[in-house]
Amino acid sequence: MKDSIMKHSLLTIILLILFGWSASAQTYELNAPDGSVTITVNTGDTIRYSVTYNGKKVLVESPLLLEFSESPPLGRYMSVNNHEYKTIDHTWEAVTGQQKEIRNHCRELRLKLEERRFPGRKLTMVFRAYNDGMAFRYFLPELSSKPELVLTNEYSTFHFPENYTAWMANYGSFTTHQEKEFRERPLSHIESSSVVGLPLTVKHSENLYIAVTEANLEEWSGMYVARDEHARKGVRLRSKLSPAGGNPDNSTKVNISTPQYSPWRVMMIGESPGDLIESDMVMNLNEPCEIKDPSWIEPGISAWDHWWSGGVQMNTGTIKEYIDLAAEMGWKYQLIDWQWYGQYNEPDADVTTVNPDVDMPGVLQYAKDQGVKCWLWLYWSDIDGQLEEAFALYEKWGIAGVKIDFMTRDDQEMVNWYHKVVKEAAEHHLMVNFHGAYKPTGLRRTLPNLMTREGVLGNEYNAWSTRITPDHDVTLPFTRMLAGQMDYTPGGFLNRAKGEFRAGHPTQVMGTRCHTLAKFVVYNSPITVACDRPEHYYEEPGIEFLKEVPTVWDETKVINGAIGEYITMARKKGDRWFIGSMTNSSGRTLTVPLDFLDERDYVLHTFRDTDGAATDLKKGNREVTAGNELTIDMQAGGGYAAYLVPVGD
Numbered sequence: 193m194k195d196s197i198m199k200h201s202l203l204t205i206i207l208l209i210l211f212g213w214s215a216s217a218q219t220y221e222l223n224a225p226d227g228s229v230t231i232t233v234n235t236g237d238t239i240r241y242s243v244t245y246n247g248k249k250v251l252v253e254s255p256l257l258l259e260f261s262e263s264p265p266l267g268r269y270m271s272v273n274n275h276e277y278k279t280i281d282h283t284w285e286a287v288t289g290q291q292k293e294i295r296n297h298c299r300e301l302r303l304k305l306e307e308r309r310f311p312g313r314k315l316t317m318v319f320r321a322y323n324d325g326m327a328f329r330y331f332l333p334e335l336s337s338k339p340e341l342v343l344t345n346e347y348s349t350f351h352f353p354e355n356y357t358a359w360m361a362n363y364g365s366f367t368t369h370q371e372k373e374f375r376e377r378p379l380s381h382i383e384s385s386s387v388v389g390l391p392l393t394v395k396h397s398e399n400l401y402i403a404v405t406e407a408n409l410e411e412w413s414g415m416y417v418a419r420d421e422h423a424r425k426g427v428r429l430r431s432k433l434s435p436a437g438g439n440p441d442n443s444t445k446v447n448i449s450t451p452q453y454s455p456w457r458v459m460m461i462g463e464s465p466g467d468l469i470e471s472d473m474v475m476n477l478n479e480p481c482e483i484k485d486p487s488w489i490e491p492g493i494s495a496w497d498h499w500w501s502g503g504v505q506m507n508t509g510t511i512k513e514y515i516d517l518a519a520e521m522g523w524k525y526q527l528i529d530w531q532w533y534g535q536y537n538e539p540d541a542d543v544t545t546v547n548p549d550v551d552m553p554g555v556l557q558y559a560k561d562q563g564v565k566c567w568l569w570l571y572w573s574d575i576d577g578q579l580e581e582a583f584a585l586y587e588k589w590g591i592a593g594v595k596i597d598f599m600t601r602d603d604q605e606m607v608n609w610y611h612k613v614v615k616e617a618a619e620h621h622l623m624v625n626f627h628g629a630y631k632p633t634g635l636r637r638t639l640p641n642l643m644t645r646e647g648v649l650g651n652e653y654n655a656w657s658t659r660i661t662p663d664h665d666v667t668l669p670f671t672r673m674l675a676g677q678m679d680y681t682p683g684g685f686l687n688r689a690k691g692e693f694r695a696g697h698p699t700q701v702m703g704t705r706c707h708t709l710a711k712f713v714v715y716n717s718p719i720t721v722a723c724d725r726p727e728h729y730y731e732e733p734g735i736e737f738l739k740e741v742p743t744v745w746d747e748t749k750v751i752n753g754a755i756g757e758y759i760t761m762a763r764k765k766g767d768r769w770f771i772g773s774m775t776n777s778s779g780r781t782l783t784v785p786l787d788f789l790d791e792r793d794y795v796l797h798t799f800r801d802t803d804g805a806a807t808d809l810k811k812g813n814r815e816v817t818a819g820n821e822l823t824i825d826m827q828a829g830g831g832y833a834a835y836l837v838p839v840g841d
Contacts, residue, residue: 224321257347270305287640288718292746296476330454343446351428367438370647374671379427407456407477409633414602466750478634491718492524506531507549517726519562536571565592583620593623602630632676643719650680662829663776682711683722687806707831713772773832789818794836801830
């Protein structure tokens with residue numbers, strides 16, 4: 193009997209050794225500083241993680257794996273050689289953004305793993321638990337035998353235990369401007385063939401919301417998500433990296449030169465959708481500012497020439513009209529858009545030679561005399577071969593920044609190109625606005641001259657479609673804007689009710705005048721490009737609000753909001769507060785407590801909807817304190833804007 197037991201035990205041990213059964217599996221737990229978020233990591237046959245928030249299951253066991261072209265997948269049958277816990281807690285000051293002082297407070301777990309089988313490769317997994325979410329990334333240490341690898345698939349998964357409601361943009365392709373609506377759908381609507389962009393916002397329950405995105409994207413390809421159909425329960429999503437050249441038939445996703453980190457895979461978590469907007473996780477997961485003296489970086493509002501509001505008229509007289517508008521409004525900038533250097537996207541395009549119809553020295557001197565600086569539009573491939581020469585010339589001209597357009601990809605090559613451009617621009621004291629762009633991933637913390645970017649279904653679509661609805665407007669803050677700044681180009685003053693709107697020129701916008709004004713508070717863009725013609729602004733109701741509102745903030749609070757329905761935000765700059773509220777295609781009344789104010793008395797300047805035309809508004813002012821509440825009545829597609837000034841200022 194004893195011999196039989198001994199033989200059975202010996203056989204079991206041999207089998208464990210031969211087949212790598214998870215006897216060596218280990219479990220690690222990481223808690224956020226306040227204990228709300230818990231990440232559990234299991235290592236064994238595969239690396240899996242799960243997430244809870246205040247005891248509620250957010251993700252169940254979700255596998256992690258990397259696949260390469262000429263070697264086995266990395267992430268299976270690994271042992272933990274070392275693990276390290278640490279607490280990160282420091283405060284830093286943002287050059288631009290929706291908060292001035294940002295606290296980076298989390299706990300980190302670093303697992304150093306090694307394959308139990310040949311070839312014994314190493315991998316480090318890094319997890320962070322924040323009070324408002326979690327993140328993880330891969331680190332591939334230097335490989336002496338093969339320092340360069342071709343990644344064909346990053347199998348990062350997000351296994352939701354149930355089929356929750358989500359807001360998603362399925363781009364259907366990796367060659368995309370990332371300009372689509374975020375549709376409300378069940379997670380099961382995502383298919384294995386989908387190319388769903390980030391952020392993906394998920395409603396877990398009435399008091400729990402989640403957003404999946406990425407941060408610190410460099411030397412990697414942009415991430416999308418699709419359905420992993422191998423999951424038996426719930427809905428498991430898997431990462432889907434942009435292939436080289438945006439070509440779906442190209443198996444190469446990332447050319448890795450070890451040592452190398454992946455981007456962070458991020459989950460924001462909050463008890464309300466507004467909590468997600470207030471999160472600074474994406475910024476915190478990027479490197480500190482590399483620009484030694486960023487004092488030359490100046491946020492502000494820019495006028496924008498005729499492109500949006502009625503066709504291009506690229507000549508000296510037109511540019512001066514918009515410089516006059518910027519000067520009258522107290523705006524810092526004027527954007528000179530396409531065709532200033534003639535035909536673009538042509539083999540002989542030259543971004544250092546000016547269209548004969550534009551007296552560039554005269555224009556720039558005229559702007560300088562008015563206290564206005566100019567931005568220049570560029571087609572991305574036109575600038576590619578002239579980057580250093582052109583940027584040096586623009587610095588000599590006194591240009592403030594460049595708007596670069598039509599990149600349409602976020603594969604590794606293009607991601608690296610973004611970084612190269614922003615760094616070169618910083619060398620020449622130029623700010624950057626990317627259009628035809630992929631979503632932000634927090635680079636503006638490291639290189640704050642990257643002021644804004646498009647990657648959003650924005651106001652320009654009013655010129656040829658009916659897609660920019662009030663419902664869309666109040667979905668964006670809880671979806672695309674969670675990733676960071678977005679150049680929506682607000683400010684259309686030909687306001688129309690939804691049923692009265694007509695696409696075409698002159699370009700109209702759906703929603704009321706106050707709906708438009710509120711966007712300048714709600715939407716996050718340190719360079720905010722106001723889109724309309726000078727004659728549509730002068731002496732129009734609400735123009736004085738656009739003279740007062742800033743574009744960056746010391747403090748931001750989301751007062752209330754429901755995705756696709758309404759939002760109210762309060763933002764502080766200096767000793768002033770600004771309030772913006774918008775509703776969808778339904779009228780509604782909201783109550784806004786002023787408990788974010790300090791003990792001082794304030795004068796409240798208000799801009800309200802009326803029962804009349806969409807272009808009408810009612811102005812008012814009165815003294816208020818922190819103990820007061822506002823009642824905001826908004827008509828369908830309506831809004832509310834206000835600013836508060838301490839009494840005596």
